[in-house]
Amino acid sequence: MLKNMQEKIGYLRETQLGSFIPVLLALIAIWVYFGIVEPVFLSPRNFYFLFMQSAVVGTLAVGVTLVLLMGDIDLSIATVAGVCAAIVAVLSTNMGVSAPIACLVGLGAGALLGGIMGTVIAYFRVPSFVVTLAGLLGFQGLMMKILGIHGAINVRDPFIRGLTTTTLPDSIGLILAAIGIIIFGLTIWKSRRARNAKNLDNELLYLSIIKFVFFSTLVLTATLILNAYRGVPVTIIILLSITGFLGWLTTSTSYGRAIFAVGGNLESARRVGISIEYMRISAFALVGFMAAVGGIIGASRYASVSFNAFAGGPLLLEAIGAAVIGGTSLFGGRGSVWNAILGALVIGSLGNGLDLAGAQAADKLMFSGAILLIAVTLDALTRGGTSRK
Amino acid sequence: MKKNNINLMKNPSSEQTNPIHFSAQGIVKKFGGIDALNDVSFELRRGEVMGLVGDNGAGKSTLMKAISGAQLCDSGAFFIDGKEVKIDSPHDASSKGIQIVYQDLALCENLDVTANLFLGNEIRYLDNLKIIPRALRPLNHLSMEEQTKEALRKLKVKTITSMRTKIGFLSGGQRQSIAIARAIKSDSTIVLLDEPTAALGVSQTKEVLELVKSLRETNHAVVLISHNLNNIFEVCDRITIMRQGENIGVFDTINTAPDQIVSYITRGK
Ligand SMILES: Nc1ncnc2c1ncn2[C@@H]1O[C@H](COP(=O)(O)OP(=O)(O)OP(=O)(O)O)[C@@H](O)[C@H]1O
Ligand SMILES: [Mg+2]
Helix, strand or coil: CHHHHHHHHHHHHHCHHHHHHHHHHHHHHHHHHHHHHCHHHHCHHHHHHHHHHHHHHHHHHHHHHHHHHCCCCCCCHHHHHHHHHHHHHHHHHHCCCCHHHHHHHHHHHHHHHHHHHHHHHHHHCCCHHHHHHHHHHHHHHHHHHHHCCCCEEECCCHHHHHHHHCECCHHHHHHHHHHHHHHHHHHHHHHHHHHHHCCCCCCCHHHHHHHHHHHHHHHHHHHHHHHHHCCCEHHHHHHHHHHHHHHHHHHHEHHHHHHHHHHHCHHHHHHCCCCHHHHHHHHHHHHHHHHHHHHHHHHHHHCEEEHHHHHHCCHHHHHHHHHHHCCCCCCCCCCCHHHHHHHHHHHHHHHHHHHHCCCCHHHHHHHHHHHHHHHHHHHHHHHHHHHCC | CHHHHHHHHCCHHHHCCCCEEEEEEEEEEEECCEEEEEEEEEEEECCEEEEEECCCCCCHHHHHHHHCCCCCCCEEEEEECCEEECCCCHHHHHHCCEEEECCCCCCCCCCEHHHHHCCCCCCECCCCCCCCCHHHCEECHHHHHHHHHHHHHHCCCCCCCCCCCEHHHCCHHHHHHHHHHHHHHCCCCEEEEECCCCCCCHHHHHHHHHHHHHHHHCCCEEEEECCCHHHHHHHCCEEEEEECCEEEEEEEHHHCCHHHHHHHHHHCC
16 A cells, blocks of 8 residues: 555656656745745746846756766866857957857857767766866866956847847737647647557546646746736747757657666667767767857856856856756656756745845855755655665 | 487477577687587577576576677577578677577666667657658657557566556566567567576566467567576476586477486586
């Protein structure tokens, strides 16, 4: 009886909705708490800034999830973001290259740096921890070199600035939200029908309904809140689109299967003919690309690129923390890119709320540490749960 | 070499059954000073379960690894339906229809039943659109799940109800079933099982043995390695005995008593 219950809970955690629940509860708890302590926390304006503040961390967290799923880690993401942001800034501000091209070069540089580290990890069998730590140090130096003696470059280009200052008109935001909800509903409905037709087991109808209602409410409320201030930021749309693509890539392609297989059982992946080298190189290149996206968003938001904003600050730990808080396992094989966004919101909300409450930097660090510790412990506990069978 | 002639004479029933599908001749494998396999010959028919017994270190696993291409032998030749074939890698072996289920199974606990069955060999949409890289074509989840269900039904595995259960939640016997199902899903004709019941309890052992029997009905040539002679006698048609890296005899199960086998395993006669 008890064992049965445990199995059911374990099983639930493995489902998409189930893996969302712990981090979502944490997020709601944080919001309720700060909502009571600092009512302004729940204002549309603050929510808008909360989303924007979490965007850079979220982008990096989504990226690093890819290699965490394979049981690897990338400690260089924040620095790679910094290098790419610096490249974009130098190209557009100092050298007068048109901004979109500068951004493309930056994105390419991110993928290249990631790919190089991936190659070393794949072919020389050096643990990713060490290679990316070396990357962290080396790229810090590279970033300083690119930024030059002043250590910071302003970014005034309207295109780059526009990435984080533009918001969608209210109506467009609502239409996009509606389209998203309809697609989500149709997907669930079509899948249920197809499974019924093929006589495959379906999840309980009420679970599907809960899932749909839950998703729609979330999307609609978020849109309405953002509309109440300045509208849905373009940044959020970019981030959600990329995450949507990576979510599809990891769950609905052979590539994604291979990522999970490498993280779950390397030997098994090798025996079925998956090229571990190819997987490592491409995944690290993707992470590098995502770091570059994060770097460009950061440059746009701060209107400048400085060493401290990327390489020197807490960005790296916040990003990895966000992924783990979202429920992605540090041991590899379990997690989702979508959860990384929730994790980023948890970290963002905590920082934002503590700021509003007038907390010191020291308190903020200790709080973040505690939350991360809880998340990692949960991770270790659930891992023991499944492998003990 | 002489021994092989004796073996064939011991098999008067061979005329009535299927012809020999696979044979290995004169396999030699040395590890440093140890003769793990010393001029071993071995043969299999389709629709037959061949037991492979022998004491620890007799060379059973080494022989299976040679046949499945996991470990190259020093000399020897392999024949399928009378034609000589090269087996230099696991890929060679599987392309010739030879599949091995290792004792450690090598399943991904974090993936579900369907994903494990199709790992590295997924069914995809748009598979004729060559411009899209293979790894990026969308998976056909439903087809794979349907085929998984069908594969387990054929193997008479009844205890796994949802194909979306993660392997981590399955019992040892159920995992063994999945590993075997994966081995025979591709167009394999030869299935090598290295101690599939070693870690299992009574009821799960029974489950796996039933599964082995059903492989005979699907006309596979099956090798079953086990230290449990009861299990061997329950499912095998013939038994090959190995001792100190040599094949010392092949026996029809119905004409042989377990005591005889024990005597051959321990004393070589
Ligand atoms: N990789 C290896 N390196 C060195 N010696 C090996 C290696 N693999 C096997 N051997 C040796 O070859 C001999 C045969 O081993 P093998 O594993 O084939 O025996 P087995 O019949 O499968 O025994 P068991 O019933 O214990 O599994 C043993 O003496 C073993 O020590
Ligand atoms: Mg063995």
